[in-house]
Amino acid sequence: MSLIANTPKPPYYAVIFTSHRTEGDSGYGQMAERMVELAAKQPGFLGVESAREDVGITVSYWSDLESIRQWKANAEHQAAQKLGHDKWYSSFKTRISKVERDYGI
Template structure:
């Protein structure tokens, strides 16, 4: 996986998930890998970037809002969300943004 996702020409959407973890790591890494693999199979998925230190930030990129909604409602993703709420996250915030411009090298 590339560290920086190659995205199409804007507009597209970014889901920014920021989190602070609990000390409980029971199954977290395996579930995170499973969710990236599952998301990559969803219609409209464009890619993902993630970094973790004291605060974890994962940004996933999507073609449109309907694709994001379908991912949010995915049964396996909903189970991962439930586990996150119950044991892996002390706090989190999800933000959805429309990308209107991007540039880089």
């Protein structure tokens, strides 16, 4: 997988998930990999970028808001969200934004 998502020409949407983890892995790494694998199969998924250090940041890219709603409602994703709330995160924030412009090399 590329470190930088290969997104289409804007507009598209970004879901930005920022978190502080609790101590230990407790299955987190395996679940994170599974969620990327599962998201990649969802209609409207465009790509993902992630960095996990003191603050974890994962940005997933989507073609439209309905695709984001469907991903949030996915049963396996909801189970992972519950584990995150109960076990893996001391705090987190999700932001959804529309990408109007992008550029890079």
